[in-house]
Amino acid sequence: MPRATFNFPAGFLWGTATAAHQVEGNNVNNDWWAWEQEAGHIHDGDLSGKACDWWGGRWREDFDRAQDGWQNTHRFSVEWSRIQPEPDRWDEAALDRYRQMLLGLRERNITAMVTLHHFTNPMWLAEIGGWENEAVVDLFAAYVGRTVEALKSHCQLWVTINEPNVYMNGAYLGDGFPPGKNDQKTALKVLLNMVKAHAAAYQVIHDLQPDAQVGVAHHWRGFQPANKGPLTGYLSKLHHKAFNDAFAHSLKTGKFDAVMLKADVPQAKDTQDFLGLNYYTRDLIKFDLRKSGALFSDRYYPKDALLSETGFLANDPHGFQEAIKWADKFGLPIYITENGCDDSQDDFRRRYLLEHLQAMWHMLTNNIPIKGYFYWTLVDNFEWERGWSQRFGLWGLDPQTQIRTKRKSVDLYAEICRTNAITSEAVEKFAPEVYDIIYLE
Numbered sequence: 001m002p003r004a005t006f007n008f009p010a011g012f013l014w015g016t017a018t019a020a021h022q023v024e025g026n027n028v029n030n031d032w033w034a035w036e037q038e039a040g041h042i043h044d045g046d047l048s049g050k051a052c053d054w055w056g057g058r059w060r061e062d063f064d065r066a067q068d069g070w071q072n073t074h075r076f077s078v079e080w081s082r083i084q085p086e087p088d089r090w091d092e093a094a095l096d097r098y099r100q101m102l103l104g105l106r107e108r109n110i111t112a113m114v115t116l117h118h119f120t121n122p123m124w125l126a127e128i129g130g131w132e133n134e135a136v137v138d139l140f141a142a143y144v145g146r147t148v149e150a151l152k153s154h155c156q157l158w159v160t161i162n163e164p165n166v167y168m169n170g171a172y173l174g175d176g177f178p179p180g181k182n183d184q185k186t187a188l189k190v191l192l193n194m195v196k197a198h199a200a201a202y203q204v205i206h207d208l209q210p211d212a213q214v215g216v217a218h219h220w221r222g223f224q225p226a227n228k229g230p231l232t233g234y235l236s237k238l239h240h241k242a243f244n245d246a247f248a249h250s251l252k253t254g255k256f257d258a259v260m261l262k263a264d265v266p267q268a269k270d271t272q273d274f275l276g277l278n279y280y281t282r283d284l285i286k287f288d289l290r291k292s293g294a295l296f297s298d299r300y301y302p303k304d305a306l307l308s309e310t311g312f313l314a315n316d317p318h319g320f321q322e323a324i325k326w327a328d329k330f331g332l333p334i335y336i337t338e339n340g341c342d343d344s345q346d347d348f349r350r351r352y353l354l355e356h357l358q359a360m361w362h363m364l365t366n367n368i369p370i371k372g373y374f375y376w377t378l379v380d381n382f383e384w385e386r387g388w389s390q391r392f393g394l395w396g397l398d399p400q401t402q403i404r405t406k407r408k409s410v411d412l413y414a415e416i417c418r419t420n421a422i423t424s425e426a427v428e429k430f431a432p433e434v435y436d437i438i439y440l441e
């Protein structure tokens with residue numbers, strides 16, 4: 001059998017990513033909690049409920065799992081509705097809990113990356129129009145200031161906003177997030193407000209902590225033309241521009257261009273210290289006259305694609321390389337802030353993980369400055385409108401009993417983190433069925 005080791009650079013960060021609402025439980029004061037209570041919004045009527053019970057203290061045992069698995073970084077998010085439960089009230093006890101979590105990571109030698117907004121909004125903000133209301137820019141900056149002031153001695157890596165484009169699609173283009181609107185004009189206004197809010201937050205953080213590293217977790221999705229037709233080619237570019245480019249480019253150029261809405265945002269120019277990249281999969285796209293509600297676009301996975309358990313995503317490591325090349329155009333250090341798949345059986349996951357890590361390794365050998373990788377996710381968590389139907393965790397979770405179950409990927413990923421490499425020995429030991437895919441016979 002061929003023997004080979006794919007080594008990663010010294011000091012590479014290896015970890016997992018999570019988000020407050022998906023793991024904490026009892027987040028009763030935000031728009032998602034309210035949304036879950038209304039019938040028809042979440043798959044099978046699932047509720048986030050206690051989630052992974054991190055607010056009840058189980059972050060400790062899960063951080064132990066991360067440490068035992070040789071992870072040296074963890075990305076988690078703080079919940080705005082806990083820190084600022086009412087417009088004129090700040091909850092010091094909530095900030096203290098987050099401080100404890102950061103100390104908990106430090107004790108375990110795990111570098112923290114904190115996300116300040118991951119899809120959820122305080123109820124009071126939702127009631128005044130949420131991200132549609134331009135007042136959100138100053139409100140977000142105030143919340144970020146208060147939070148960073150409280151936590152800055154324990155964290156240097158900040159993600160202002162998670163996946164503005166996914167949030168826009170979910171909440172304002174009918175993809176199942178609150179407030180459940182489907183209106184293009186409002187969607188683009190929301191995206192623009194997020195650019196402004198990010199820019200304001202970037203300044204606030206640097207004023208409080210000059211050596212902070214601040215970025216955004218950008219979700220990049222591929223839209224490969226399914227044929228050579230000019231309309232299909234045009235649509236592929238249009239989706240790419242509106243979904244992948246609009247937000248990210250404005251943070252480099254200070255010009256927002258989402259085709260149907262353009263604006264100057266000079267305050268946003270050069271407001272990223274690193275590029276956070278979330279990659280899951282790529283679509284094929286083609287012109288389809290019947291799909292008027294979806295910009296006349298049909299999107300699907302190739303016939304021969306290997307799909308995840310629920311058919312949610314296709315295993316497409318070449319798409320990951322395309323995403324990394326896109327990220328590299330910004331000339332910044334790159335963190336892979338999310339990458340992962342749904343698979344309760346943990347067969348697909350080991351293949352997906354290894355192929356994506358190998359693809360990432362190739363990009364590193366081209367001198368692309370990738371600094372770390374965060375697998376999504378540590379323990380099964382509440383997957384938004386898909387409820388508990390999808391299992392993205394290295395560890396399985398029964399949300400009723402809170403019992404965690406070790407999946408095979410735990411040991412595979414631990415070995416990669418420990419050795420800072422993909423070794424043929426580890427693949428043979430922990431994922432023998434993937435061996436022939438990773439190593440040529």
Ligand code: BGC
Nearest residue numbers: 019162163166219338376383
């Ligand atoms: C989100 C996560 C989510 C994951 C898998 C990403 O778009 O940032 O919150 O759980 O996808 O669905």
